[in-house]
Amino acid sequence: MIIQNVTPKNLDRIEEKEIYKFLEIIDSDFYPALSQRPNGISGFINEFILHRGEIYVYKNPMIIGAIGYWYRGKEKDDCYCHLLGVLKEYRKTKIGYTLLNEAFKTVDTTNLRIVSVRTWPENKATIGFVNGLGYKLVKKYYEAEMDRTSLLYEKDVNEFIKSLNKLFPENR
Secondary structure: OEEEEEOOOOOOHHHHHHHHHHHHHOHHHOOOOHHHOOOHHHHHHHHHHHOOOEEEEEEOOOEEEEEEEEEEOOOOOEEEEEEEEEOHHHOOOOHHHHHHHHHHOOOOOOOOOEEEEEEOOOOHHHHHHHHHOOOEEEEEEEEOOOOEEEEEEEEEHHHHHHHHHHHOHHHO
């Protein structure tokens, strides 16, 4: 198994097709499903992977998990995780935590204050995951363009790093 950092600079057509296939498999885990959004799965890849940030994929040999993030705010003080997905048969194997740990090794913490995650009330897997890491629900709001209620979770970056260090003592 390997973890690979995929950026707009190093993404090739083969990896893009692999990411597309992975997102197709976990499509129903999103609400609304990526395929049901105005620009579909291709639009998600274009906006969130090709133009906004980085993604890490866990391969065995196909992609079985992925995490994506970008920096938000004028000072880039918020690291926003927009994607964390693991194939159902690999959940509860710490792949999500491993991806989070690997991704965070490259995050620029210079101005960073918080690490945030947005999800929806029906996504029990993500809610359990962020609660397990000690995130706090800071905002519940309605998104008219998506016709859904969203939940915004945040965690102080220093507390986040402590959580990762507990899970991965080798980081210290």
